[in-house]
Amino acid sequence: MFEKLKNKEAKLSVIGLGYVGLPIALEFARKMKVIGFDIKPDRIEKMKQHIDPSNELEASAFEGCDIKFTSNPEDLKEACFHVVAVPTPINKHNLPDLNPLLSATRTVGKALKKGDYVVFESTVYPGCTEEDCVPVLEQESGLKFNVDFKVGYSPERINPGDKEHTLTKILKIVSGSDPEALEEISAVYGSIIKAGIYKASSIKVAEAAKIIENTQRDVNIALMNELSLIFNRLNINTYEVLEAAGTKWNFLRFSPGLVGGHCIGVDPYYLTYKANELGYHSKIITGGRFINDAMGPYIAKQVVKKLISKGHKINGSRVLIMGATFKENVSDIRNSKVADVYNELKSFSVNVDVTDPHASSKELMEEYGYGLVDKIDKKYHAVILAVNHDEYMKLDEVYFKSITVDDPLFVDVKGVFRGKIREMTYWSL
Template identity: 65%
Template sequence: MYQQLINKEQKLAVIGLGYVGLPIALEFAKKIKVIGFDINADRVALMQQKIDPSKELESSAFDGCDIEFTNDLEVLKQATFFIVAVPTPVDEHNVPDLKPVIRASETIGKVIKKGDYVVYESTVYPGCTEEDCVPVIEKLSGLKMVTDYKIGYSPERINPGDKEHTITTITKVVSGCCDESLDVIAKVYELVVKAGVHRASSIKVAEAAKIIENTQRDLNIALMNELSIIFDRMNINTFEVLEAAGTKWNFLRFQPGLVGGHCIGVDPYYLTYKSKELGYDSQVILAGRNINDGMAGYVAKKVLQHIIQHTANVKDARVLIMGATFKENVSDIRNSKVADVVKELQSFSLNVDITDPHANSDELKHEYGFSLTPTLQNQYDAVIVTVPHADYKNLDDTYFASITKDNALIFDLKGTYRNSIKNRTYRSL
């Protein structure tokens, strides 16, 4: 398998060409023949024109790549090594939504042949690959894992907006259903991952490793958010406390903030779901989730309190939110907690304007029911800087004074303008 891929006698396919799948497909396409498969025909058409629908990659990233983009199952049948990189979200009740990964498994079941390999990169709970995905493949294909085809799991480590830590520079965890599959899968990934691979002892171990990466970050940020709430009552600035504590060599440098996106705010629920299924109700993990999910309401409440104290008629008050994506310098709005801030403010009958240099207004309208504001006002009662985009870094006290009332609040969640806002009331988390 490995040598045939190297010799371009066989093809590797990536199923799901979003933030994770497309960079992986293009990296492999610099070395071997690749089929990029996505069910969305419009996205496929853009990629055929060297356009990344996610707006993460420049057109030059497609140069020199031996890749065919398609949504045709007949083309997908030409592959012998399949990588699944579809999203794994949660529903409105924070229950894992496996529909995308199950549908991808159904697709594989229709095209897989004896001797083929399948590697999942989608984030799932431990056991999902073998317990949920394999039965789907085998029902449709009639093939049996290990004897007829090989299965593996290699968790994605793509960080949207990060140009330093990329697929080639981050150690890749790999696993397989047997020793032979582990060896082949490791060698295939070593083609593109310069940092090397870590061979996990089992598929479940690799799945668990991925799920705790983001669970750990979620809990650390939850601690920072809870500290922020406590320090606010003490009238001390959280970022100043963290700056002082950070002088100790082993202090972990996390910060408070909104926790959204498709990883940190989602992955812990996959682990707690499986835990509950096995008879254990998570305590620490869900406590952290509750704190982080409650921060949007906390921010909105603080803004409302300020407005009530300084505005005669709350219903006439206007708030500007700067930043709508889930993190800085990306266009990704998936699971953006800024949407929760907007919803909370509007529930108080406040008028809310939203601006963001990276977000797409139509996508926001479709996903959350609000659009970007084309023209900003100059009499805002409060400005909330939710996402510290680079475009905002050079804004100063004069700018914020020019768009706000004299008694306005500048709520700078990430402390970007700490010590520089003098003419308006300032606070951070």
């Protein structure tokens, strides 16, 4: 298989051209013939013009790539090695939503031929590839697993906004449905990954490895958030405590904050779902999720309390939230916990404006029911720095005072302006 791909005698397809799929497709397209498939024609048209809809890649990233962008599933029949990189979100009940994954799997199944390979990159619970996806491939194709086609799992490790740890520089975990599949899949990915390949002993091990990467971070951040709740009652700054504790060589460096996005705030729910299915009810993981999901409303309530203590009337008071994306320097608003801050403030009849140099006002309106202000032309009772975009790091207290009333509140969620705000009332986690 790898030799055919390398010699351009066969084609590779990537299904799902988001922040994960597009970089993979372009990297492979520098070595072999690639079909880039996405169900959204408008996104395909942008990519044909060398525009990344996720705003992660420059136009130069498309140069020198042998790739055909398409939204026609019939084109997938030209490929014999398929990489599935679609989102795996959760629903409103915090349960796995496999609809995008299974839909993509059905699409691939219809195009599957004898001798083909399918590799899944989407984050799932252990067992999902073989127990949920493979039966769909068999049903749609009429072929037999590990006889007519083979499967692998190679978890994505893309970090949006990170220009240092890019695709080729991150060690790649790969797994296969049998030893031959493992070797072929390793060779295919090894042709583009400079950091090296790690061969997992099984697909389930690879699935589990991916999901605990983000679960571990989630639990550690939850501890920091819980500490911030305690230290707030003690009237000491969490970041000062962490700075002092960090002087010990083996102290792990995590910070409190809003935990959103499509990885840390989602993946643990896939693991707890599977655990519940097996009769085990997680305590630490679900406890961490509870704490992190509660931080948005907590921050909003602290703002309300502090405005009341200043004598400001809450009904009709004005608050500016700076930042709407799930993390700094990206345009991705998926599962942004800034929305929780916004909604909680609105429940107190606070007038809330939101600004963000990276987010799309239209996307925010469609996803959360609010957009961005065109310009800051009001005087606010409080400013909440929710996301540390580089553009905000260039600002100073003079600017923040210029857009606020007398005796305002400055909320610095991540503590980046600690020691720089002296004349405004300052609060951080």
